[in-house]
Amino acid sequence: MERIIEEIREDLSRRITVAADRLADRTLAEDPAYAALFGRAELRERIRRGLRQSVEGLERGIRGLPVELADARAAGTLLAEQGLPLDSLLRTCRRGGRMVWQTLGEAVAAHDPAALPRLLPAAPVLWDVLDQLTDAVADAYRRTQAARSDRDREHRAALLDALLDGAGPPQGPAARLGLPERGRFAVVVLAASASGGPGGPDGPDGPPEADGLRVLWRIRADGETGLVELGHHPLESVREMLGPLGARAGVSPVVDTPADLAGARRLAALALRAAPAPGGPCTALLDERLPAALVASQAELAGRLRQVVLGPVLALPAEDRRVLLTTLGTWLTCQGSTTYAAQRLYCHRNTVSNRLRRLEQLTGRTLSDPAHVVELALAHAAVLQRVNAPATSSAPQAPPSPPSPPAGPTPAGTARRSPRPPG
Template sequence: MAQNPGARTPHAEGPRPEGDDDGELRRALAVALLPGIDEMTRRVVDDIHAHSGTYASGSPVSRDDLWGICRDNLLRALEDFGGLSSGGDAEQAARETGRRRAEQDVPLDTVLQAYRRGGRVMWQVMAEHLRATRGTRQAHGAAGDRDTELDMAGAVWETIDRYSLVMAESYRLTQLEMQGRQETRRVALFEALLDGRGDDPAVAAAASAALGVPVQDRYVIVVAAQDPAAPPNPAPVLDEHGIWSFWRPRSGRYAGIVRLAAGESGVLIDLLRHRTGATAGVSPEFDRLARAGRALRLAEQALRTLPAKSGEAAAFDDRLAEVLLVGRPEIAERIVGTRLGGVLDMAAEREVLLGTLRVWLDSGCSAARAAELLYCHRNTVLNRIGRIAELTGCNAESGEVRLGWALALRALPLLAGDGEGAAGL
């Protein structure tokens, strides 16, 4: 933020160690220079402009802004240097400089450099006065040697250094406060998107600005369970692979919006599954922030189909059958009962029969292919499928029966209580 020549914390470190002569000289210098404060300010502003492109540009710090801050700092610095009572807070000018320049996003190094330029000009003015009055002071028996002038220079830079520290501390504190306010705003606008308020163009535009992403792009919403074994926030893993995301805890889970480049959907699922260990549902892609609320609901539905604490991640479009079943538990239960009930009653055969049925269906109902995957003879597969047909009273050649079996196999783990949404079944 703003910056200016230095000043020193008035009584920051107790009594001055200088002797009476030094104290009197410092006081005399301050009293002599204070009437010329405006000319000194002009010299400081000109010097800062000559050595800083940021300040010379006039944006974000105008010349009037710089002038006012410099004058205030110079005034306080001279009063402090001379031990003059100002009747106010001698550090206020430095704190105000740090606060204002932080808000204007002027780099701290640039502000500190300007403080040094201001201190240099302040000492130049003092040195000019000391040289001009050396004979007069010596005639009155006052100290006028080179060592005394060096002592004054040291005192000036001590003052500048102290004011610089005060300014820098204020700058950093302001930055922290601004970051806190910005984060609060980002969270509030993200929540507004998830609540479906992105349909308001003003909300969408504000969220875009706060999050730093376009209103229109390729996005997905991810909802991750807060598994004890998984990191609380997948963002660092995604950041490592150049994938932007923003996450917040929400209703006992983590909700995140992820910006995708072409072909990154598969990468995202893989990272969630193998690098984060989070159990997560991923929405279909959407092309504008206004659709984040709907995407959140779809991601939550995908998550409900996954076994709790499984570390599995799945896209909504890959779990369509499960989404339908988990949303209608009474239908899911009926499908399992009518299509697999007889098999489930056979404790000794159940696991083998269900495993064979799953592989057979996934193999396009090819007994030969299923036999290769199960490391058995194709006739064994056919015999097991026949046994299932017998226990369920169904015709294995019927497409409708095969669809019923496939749906029942997908509904079974949901009814078993392993799914995120099983409590509602």
């Protein structure tokens, strides 16, 4: 077989050139990806080199020598950098392999038809060579594409950091990320999981997106931050998007320009700090948690608020403290309804009234005074935030407030402004 190839070498080279012309024309006609990248002369030369590599590989294989794969790897790397789809590349490789076998048979038949049976043992050698060349091209392509994806991901992360951290003018990063100069944007901050990793599912693209929302995720060790382009969708759609994640999240208000995103990120982080206690999925929109966010934003004043307003309660034995703070939190959650609070606490309405009256005596505040109710509500929020903070503390702890009361009219006899029963 080696002698036959040597005898037909000149004719085979000419036929390979003709085959490269045919394959180049077919590829340009059927594959827009190639047509967008190459002219006919350049593509024909690339295909001709590939076909010749296959023939040279066959010769080496027949002699028991390893196939030279350096040129195939270089071709795979270059085509990946140029952006040719891998499917297009592999399809052309397969067509080229079939053409090499067909051309080899034609050259042998033209030289000596009686020698054609002697060509058959070369078939498995050629297919093995073609597999090696194709694998080398594909492996180099995938490695290059992975490295390119890493670079693109790092570049996008740097652009997102510039926007979300407010580092420099926002116009350049926003334009490179495809964000409009004006629109409707929000920022989402997810809490880190208990294991210290991001709160959402693993993956290079971050958590899933809702229909119609474009989200750019920035994954860090302490959690994940998402830049949401809302379009015409309401802010509530962000809550629907985050629901399947099962993670605690804070959501900023809507902002109009990329220049406002750094501030929105700070507000989203504040909303997360103001979110209800851990233990279940919760997405906190800042505008729904403003009192708690106000407390969270002023740690020093929150400490004074806890001590000045609820200090006598916090000084009680643990069980007494827990009962009074739970009752206060439930009464606040139930919008000042002693009846609803009693239902939530599984006790009599008079028991709730007695507990709240004792709380009034300890704090010097009355629940019939709106100003005092505001102080107590904020101080209670400060206690909960201290309890729910990640860092441990020796301060007395209180349980989180129960869920919101059921919708419906206030029952007759419910005390809205004061826990005292009517005389």
